[in-house]
Amino acid sequence: GTERQRLVDNSGEWYFESQHAVSGEELLSAKFESLDYDTCENSLWAAEDQSRTVWDLRRIELCRWLVHLLIGVVTGAIAFFIDVCIEQLAKVKYRYMKSMLDRCIFHDCLIYALLFCLTVFGEPVAAGSGIPQIKCFLNGIQVPRVVRLRTLVCKVLGVLFSVVGGLAVGKEGPMIHSGSVVGAGLSQGRAASFKFDLGIFEYFRTDAEKRDFVSGGAAAGVAAAFGAPVGGVLFALEEGASFWNQGLTWRIFFSSMTSSFTLAFLLGFYRGIPNDLSNPGLISFGKFDKLDYDLLHLAIFACMGVVGGLSGALFNTLNEHLTKFRHRYVTSKLGQLTEAVLVASITAVTSFVLIYTVRSCQPLGSDQMEYPVQMYCPDGKFSSMAALLFQTPEAAVRSLLHDPVGTYSVTGLIAFCLPYLLIATWTYGVMVPSGLFIPSLLIGAAWGRGVGIGLNLLFPTHFTDPGKFALIGAAAQLGGIVRMTISLSVILIEATGNVLFGLPIMVVLMVAKWVGDYFGTGIYDMHIELASVPLLPWEPPSRSAAVSAQAVMSSPVTCLYRQERVSRIVEVMQQYGNSKLWVRACIVDGCRSPVV
Amino acid sequence: MNYCLLILEMLLSLLIVGRSDSTGLQMVAVSAPTMSPAAMNCTAFQYALSRASAELTDCMCRAARPFTLCAHCYHTRAKYADLHQLLVKDNGKDLSAAPDGTSCRKYLMQLDSVQVLSRTRDFVESVWRSSNCNNCFSSNGGSSQNDSLPRYRSDLDQFFNDTTQLRECFANYSSASSNQSGPSIVCDKCSSLYSALTIRFDTLSNAEHTRDRNTHSLCMDAVDAMNATHRLWSEAYQCDSRVRSLQPLPLIIAGYLTAVLFYIGARGRGQFKQRKLLRQKRLGCFASSSGAVSGSASDVGLLN
Numbered sequence: 001g002t003e004r005q006r007l008v009d010n011s012g013e014w015y016f017e018s019q020h021a022v023s024g025e026e027l028l029s030a031k032f033e034s035l036d037y038d039t040c041e042n043s044l045w046a047a048e049d050q051s052r053t054v055w056d057l058r059r060i061e062l063c064r065w066l067v068h069l070l071i072g073v074v075t076g077a078i079a080f081f082i083d084v085c086i087e088q089l090a091k092v093k094y095r096y097m098k099s100m101l102d103r104c105i106f107h108d109c110l111i112y113a114l115l116f117c118l119t120v121f122g123e124p125v126a127a128g129s130g131i132p133q134i135k136c137f138l139n140g141i142q143v144p145r146v147v148r149l150r151t152l153v154c155k156v157l158g159v160l161f162s163v164v165g166g167l168a169v170g171k172e173g174p175m176i177h178s179g180s181v182v183g184a185g186l187s188q189g190r191a192a193s194f195k196f197d198l199g200i201f202e203y204f205r206t207d208a209e210k211r212d213f214v215s216g217g218a219a220a221g222v223a224a225a226f227g228a229p230v231g232g233v234l235f236a237l238e239e240g241a242s243f244w245n246q247g248l249t250w251r252i253f254f255s256s257m258t259s260s261f262t263l264a265f266l267l268g269f270y271r272g273i274p275n276d277l278s279n280p281g282l283i284s285f286g287k288f289d290k291l292d293y294d295l296l297h298l299a300i301f302a303c304m305g306v307v308g309g310l311s312g313a314l315f316n317t318l319n320e321h322l323t324k325f326r327h328r329y330v331t332s333k334l335g336q337l338t339e340a341v342l343v344a345s346i347t348a349v350t351s352f353v354l355i356y357t358v359r360s361c362q363p364l365g366s367d368q369m370e371y372p373v374q375m376y377c378p379d380g381k382f383s384s385m386a387a388l389l390f391q392t393p394e395a396a397v398r399s400l401l402h403d404p405v406g407t408y409s410v411t412g413l414i415a416f417c418l419p420y421l422l423i424a425t426w427t428y429g430v431m432v433p434s435g436l437f438i439p440s441l442l443i444g445a446a447w448g449r450g451v452g453i454g455l456n457l458l459f460p461t462h463f464t465d466p467g468k469f470a471l472i473g474a475a476a477q478l479g480g481i482v483r484m485t486i487s488l489s490v491i492l493i494e495a496t497g498n499v500l501f502g503l504p505i506m507v508v509l510m511v512a513k514w515v516g517d518y519f520g521t522g523i524y525d526m527h528i529e530l531a532s533v534p535l536l537p538w539e540p541p542s543r544s545a546a547v548s549a550q551a552v553m554s555s556p557v558t559c560l561y562r563q564e565r566v567s568r569i570v571e572v573m574q575q576y577g578n579s580k581l582w583v584r585a586c587i588v589d590g591c592r593s594p595v596v
Numbered sequence: 597m598n599y600c601l602l603i604l605e606m607l608l609s610l611l612i613v614g615r616s617d618s619t620g621l622q623m624v625a626v627s628a629p630t631m632s633p634a635a636m637n638c639t640a641f642q643y644a645l646s647r648a649s650a651e652l653t654d655c656m657c658r659a660a661r662p663f664t665l666c667a668h669c670y671h672t673r674a675k676y677a678d679l680h681q682l683l684v685k686d687n688g689k690d691l692s693a694a695p696d697g698t699s700c701r702k703y704l705m706q707l708d709s710v711q712v713l714s715r716t717r718d719f720v721e722s723v724w725r726s727s728n729c730n731n732c733f734s735s736n737g738g739s740s741q742n743d744s745l746p747r748y749r750s751d752l753d754q755f756f757n758d759t760t761q762l763r764e765c766f767a768n769y770s771s772a773s774s775n776q777s778g779p780s781i782v783c784d785k786c787s788s789l790y791s792a793l794t795i796r797f798d799t800l801s802n803a804e805h806t807r808d809r810n811t812h813s814l815c816m817d818a819v820d821a822m823n824a825t826h827r828l829w830s831e832a833y834q835c836d837s838r839v840r841s842l843q844p845l846p847l848i849i850a851g852y853l854t855a856v857l858f859y860i861g862a863r864g865r866g867q868f869k870q871r872k873l874l875r876q877k878r879l880g881c882f883a884s885s886s887g888a889v890s891g892s893a894s895d896v897g898l899l900n
Binding site: 325329330335338339342345346349352353356363376378379380 | 794822823826827829830831836840844847848851852854855858859862863865
């Protein structure tokens with residue numbers, strides 16, 4: 001009636017009657033069930049609990065630690081596998097492409113160089129970065145098939161080929177998802193995809209225990225991806241913080257340290273220097289000589305944070321529209337496949353166009369590229385656009401952070417930034433496993449370095465290192481897009497290796513988040529919303545304290561009596577699903593009513 | 597006392613004679629091994645060391661541009677290094693005690709915090725190492741003192757021969773083309789030599805390409821010679837022939853068009869997937885939820 005109508009008018013966040021929500025993005029999806037964290041405390045359970053001896057409990061605790069250790073080791077090993085494969089494949093690819101480019105400048109066969117586009121893509125089922133799914137899982141939503149072994153295999157292979165194929169993706173988000181799958185799989189002692197069951201760890205086969213191990217796995221994934229064990233723990237804290245306790249923190253930290261150590265150990269072994277533990281993560285920002293700053297720098301960093309927030313908001317808005325379009329229209333498997341191929345091809349074409357057009361030549365040796373591309377530069381020089389586009393994105397970020405002054409020009413960097421931003425926002429959401437951290441770091445590092453170069457030109461004595469500004473730009477852009485707070489700061493601090501530089505990073509992330517939040521939410525939250533997942537946020541919607549339950553509950557109310565027939569209960573449960581989400585008990589005149 | 601002054605004079609005279617020829621003719625014998633078995637005076641040694649380092653710095657600065665440091669300063673550096681080794685390994689036998697009674701090594705190297713002698717040595721060694729000079733010569737390249745310059749490794753030697761040939765080619769033909777404009781005869785006549793030279797240099801530098809990508813360890817003499825040649829070729833004689841071709845343009849346009857057409861096609865087909873949504877039950881509102889088609893086909897995997 002009128003009362004309901006008034007409610008809709010006053011607080012627009014309650015979408016009762018939306019005339020235009022035909023696709024349902026503002027409504028919630030009914031396919032998601034919640035996980036079951038409560039123990040069913042019946043007499044059977046009580047008897048079992050009594051029958052456990054002290055030694056049994058100790059053994060269970062020891063098993064927990066053992067599983068966390070295994071999670072760390074396996075996650076580190078997976079990260080190693082991904083890194084090595086990408087490195088080898090990329091080497092082959094770039095060597096071949098460089099020889100083609102060199103030859104084709106003279107022999108007019110550029111057209112073939114363009115067609116050579118190594119795009120093999122993974123299965124659509126494990127698409128995206130996986131962070132939204134893990135976030136939902138850790139907060140109690142049962143996302144179907146998110147922690148299956150098959151998902152893991154698809155993810156790992158998919159991310160391998162996406163990165164080598166030259167897509168604007170990173171391997172960190174998928175690493176987090178992989179770690180979570182490892183956590184779920186190892187703790188259960190069975191694999192549903194392949195139908196085998198080891199029969200161990202049966203105590204851990206509850207949703208609550210599984211959730212704890214998935215947190216450990218996610219933290220291990222972050223630690224392996226960034227070389228940031230503490231960042232991993234904080235990521236698990238920030239994303240799945242509803243269920244936390246001290247013992248769990250310590251075990252998760254153990255997992256993430258083990259993961260980081262395993263990766264460093266294996267990489268040291270692979271590079272020929274055993275016991276060289278200097279590669280703790282897949283991303284390495286390299287060694288910074290000096291990262292000093294003063295108040296003036298901080299003020300400039302804050303401005304860069306604003307820019308990061310704005311461009312992040314732009315990125316998210318574009319991606320939101322694209323994602324809605326994809327949900328509605330690009331829905332067949334063939335369509336998704338075609339789209340992935342198209343994205344890869346256009347990425348390659350755009351890279352080529354950029355290298356072709358931007359005239360920016362630097363002497364050989366100033367950048368430590370493995371395959372410098374000369375393109376149309378005079379002999380003895382190479383194209384600095386190629387330094388950004390002809391390497392894996394991680395190497396390009398390292399170039400931007402560490403190359404000496406004069407390697408890049410401001411126009412070249414701006415010319416790189418805008419197309420790459422558009423490509424990255426277009427790529428995220430395509431049905432391939434793709435991480436978002438590295439592309440946004442690359443975009444931010446590019447414009448950040450542009451700012452640094454500009455400042456260096458204006459005040460050469462005061463601003464000597466454009467690499468520092470590249471780092472801040474990267475942090476600002478990443479903060480503007482993902483809007484993570486403490487975990488991202490710690491990840492970046494650990495990746496840089498410089499604690500004192502934590503203050504500028506934190507300032508920048510805060511400013512970027514505030515500016516970005518004014519326009520919308522972070523990208524992961526946005527994808528969760530678009531998928532209509534019933535994820536309960538931290539706070540109730542603002543200005544909703546006056547809304548009574550009567551206004552939002554369904555009517556007529558479905559009632560069950562205190563003593564009820566089993567068939568009636570089963571019928572009601574089947575009709576409304578097993579979801580515990582919306583059950584609200586209200587004792588009114590002897591009637592306990594589940595409200596849907 | 598007279599004996600000491602005599603030795604000092606001898607040393608100084610030898611060193612001055614050696615120093616006068618600055619283009620690299622080093623005929624000065626290394627002093628320490630040929631000295632008499634009697635121990636050298638510590639102060640005299642200090643002066644000898646100082647002279648050697650001054651000579652070396654002089655040589656290095658002169659050979660800095662064009663960069664021929666490795667070849668020209670090889671013998672000078674060897675002399676300085678030998679003297680310094682003598683100091684470092686001193687155990688009282690070769691060098692007499694310092695004026696205040698302590699051993700010569702302790703006196704010269706361990707009694708003050710500025711450590712000039714050590715710093716000089718560090719400077720010299722770092723320049724030498726950055727120039728990758730140890731990679732320039734074959735193992736016995738510099739051992740004969742009678743040569744004016746040490747011998748390069750055979751492959752580097754060939755490279756330098758080729759460079760000299762190319763420069764001669766430039767010299768021959770550039771005078772002829774000075775009254776012409778545009779791409780000159782130099783570019784035509786010397787291009788085969790130039791290509792051969794670049795290929796040879798690429799082979800050399802790939803051979804030095806170590807696993808750790810951050811080290812470039814080719815002899816700097818060669819690198820600089822190649823850079824100078826590049827500069828001559830591209831800037832002085834303007835012989836670069838890289839012209840942007842328009843051949844890939846149609847394919848690029850076709851690529852972008854395909855992407856646009858794909859999305860237009862997807863929109864045009866209008867296949868609108870409905871989702872299983874959580875609808876509230878409201879009295880009297882079932883049939884009137886506009887446009888809602890509930891409970892249709894299975895959901896697409898939506899969380900990306």
